[in-house]
Each structure stands twice: as C-alpha cells, then as structure tokens.
Amino acid sequence: MKRIAIVGGAGRMGQVLSSALGAMDDVTVVALVDVQAPAQLSGAQHVTSIDGLDPGTVDVVVDFSTPEGAAMSARWCAQHGVALVIGTTGLGDAERDAVHRASESTGIVMATNFSLGVVLQQRFAAMAAPYFERVEIIELHHDRKVDSPSGTSLTTAHAIADARREAGLAPLADPTSRHSIEGTRGGDGADGVRIHSVRLPGLVSHQEVLFGGPGEGLTIRHDSFDRLSFVAGVALAVRAVGATPGLTEGIDSLVV
Numbered sequence: 001m002k003r004i005a006i007v008g009g010a011g012r013m014g015q016v017l018s019s020a021l022g023a024m025d026d027v028t029v030v031a032l033v034d035v036q037a038p039a040q041l042s043g044a045q046h047v048t049s050i051d052g053l054d055p056g057t058v059d060v061v062v063d064f065s066t067p068e069g070a071a072m073s074a075r076w077c078a079q080h081g082v083a084l085v086i087g088t089t090g091l092g093d094a095e096r097d098a099v100h101r102a103s104e105s106t107g108i109v110m111a112t113n114f115s116l117g118v119v120l121q122q123r124f125a126a127m128a129a130p131y132f133e134r135v136e137i138i139e140l141h142h143d144r145k146v147d148s149p150s151g152t153s154l155t156t157a158h159a160i161a162d163a164r165r166e167a168g169l170a171p172l173a174d175p176t177s178r179h180s181i182e183g184t185r186g187g188d189g190a191d192g193v194r195i196h197s198v199r200l201p202g203l204v205s206h207q208e209v210l211f212g213g214p215g216e217g218l219t220i221r222h223d224s225f226d227r228l229s230f231v232a233g234v235a236l237a238v239r240a241v242g243a244t245p246g247l248t249e250g251i252d253s254l255v256v
C-alpha cells in the first residue's frame with residue numbers, strides 16, 4: 001500500500017486524483033496539501049503547507065500545483081527521503097534545478113503529460129515517421145492555456161525528428177516561399193517538423209500528427225476529453241517511483 005500526499009490537492013487535478021487514486025486498492029491518499037481548502041477531502045487530511053506533513057506517514061508526494069510549489073515539494077522530499085511524482089508544468093530554470101538537485105537524494109518521476117494515449121501516439125508517430133515524406137503537428141487546447149506550443153507537441157516533434165534522422169532522412173525544408181501573413185506555417189518544432197497551435201473555449205487537450213506521402217495521408221489523433229485521462233499514468237508513476245535517487249522524465253519508460 002502506497003501512502004500519498006497530493007500537493008495542489010484542492011485544485012482541479014488534485015481533486016480528480018484524490019478521488020480516483022484513493023479508490024485504488026494499493027494506494028491510500030493520506031493528505032491534501034493546499035493553501036486553499038479542498039472541496040472534497042475523500043478521507044484525507046488537509047494541510048496548508050508541505051512543511052505541515054509528517055514524513056513518516058507518506059511514501060510518495062504527488063505534485064500538481066505551481067512551479068514554485070513543485071520546487072518546494074522537491075526540496076521537502078529530498079530532505080526527508082520521500083519519493084515524488086511531479087505533474088506540474090511550466091517549470092523555469094530555477095525550479096528545474098531544484099528538481100535535479102532533489103533527484104540526487106530521492107526518486108522523482110516528472111512528466112508534462114501523464115496520458116497513456118499520448119505516450120502511444122508518440123510511439124506510433126515515431127514508427128510512421130520514416131515512411132512519409134512530410135509531417136506536421138496540430139495541437140489544440142482550451143483558451144486558458146498560456147504557453148505555446150504545448151510541451152507534448154514539442155516532445156512529439158523531437159520523437160519524429162529522431163526517428164527520421166535514424167532512418168537517414170534529411171531535416172524537412174518548408175516548400176512555402178511567399179508569406180502574405182507571417183506565422184501561418186506554424187513554428188519549427190524539431191528538424192523542420194512544424195507545429196500549429198489552436199486555442200479555443202470548449203477544447204481540453206488534443207493533438208493531431210499528420211503524415212503525407214505520394215497519394216496518401218495518415219493522421220494520428222489523440223484527445224484528452226477529461227482530467228481522468230491523466231489518472232492511469234499518475235498511478236503508474238506512483239507505483240514505480242521509490243526513494244532510490246534518480247530522475248525519470250516522462251512516463252514512456254514506465255509504459256511497457
């Protein structure tokens with residue numbers, strides 16, 4: 001039985017995770033750490049700061065809060081030898097440094113996307129990459145997302161670029177030579193794999209990888225319709241992570 005504390009436990013992800021992970025046989029949610037009061041405690045205790053946690057009662061801290069919160073979690077987990085799973089995105093250099101330093105003292109899994117479907121989409125895209133002349137990515141998100149392109153689309157572009165390079169293919173050159181409006185061809189994600197970002201109310205998190213070759217196309221699409229799409233990946237990370245020092249980035253290596 002893994003005993004977990006969720007930092008950001010009153011937030012949108014924290015609330016979904018506390019009820020979904022708490023319902024699993026091998027996980028118990030002992031604490032929700034949040035500066036705000038959680039709407040649902042789901043049998044856990046509420047503490048307002050990670051410093052209020054008793055390290056003897058927690059095996060894994062799961063952080064879905066803010067970059068500053070994630071850095072605080074990393075420092076606390078390193079100090080007390082508690083394992084850490086980080087889902088918080090948008091970490092700057094200082095916060096990433098804090099995570100790297102903490103991983104010298106405890107086990108950390110950090111992923112910008114815990115959806116198993118996204119892991120599979122990236123694998124399928126890498127498989128298809130050597131067989132098509134051209135490829136572009138469209139990532140679509142809700143209009144409250146402040147960063148562009150999504151971290152997932154960048155990881156996907158790099159996976160495709162690596163697969164093309166391994167197959168001996170040259171970086172993609174954009175055939176467009178005249179732009180009446182700048183930016184319509186998207187941005188270069190890696191080796192000319194272009195990324196287009198769409199932001200609209202009503203969307204959650206979606207991504208299409210579009211391949212084109214002579215006379216045919218292949219589109220690989222993934223949709224996260226709900227925050228529940230991240231639960232299985234977080235559960236996988238919670239089960240895999242331990243106090244043995246080291247940083248695992250992404251959950252690809254955990255999905256076997």
Ligand code: NAD
Nearest residue numbers: 008010011012013034035064065069087088089112113114
């Ligand atoms: P949210 O704003 O609903 O929740 C964040 C919570 O963190 C809030 O309740 C806030 O009070 C709390 N918080 C902030 N600082 C804190 C601190 N120092 N200590 C304790 N609690 C603190 O946001 P959300 O939609 O739940 O997303 C949280 C994070 O998770 C974001 O960075 C988001 O991008 C990320 N996210 C990642 C994935 C993934 O698959 N990796 C999926 C969804 C969301």
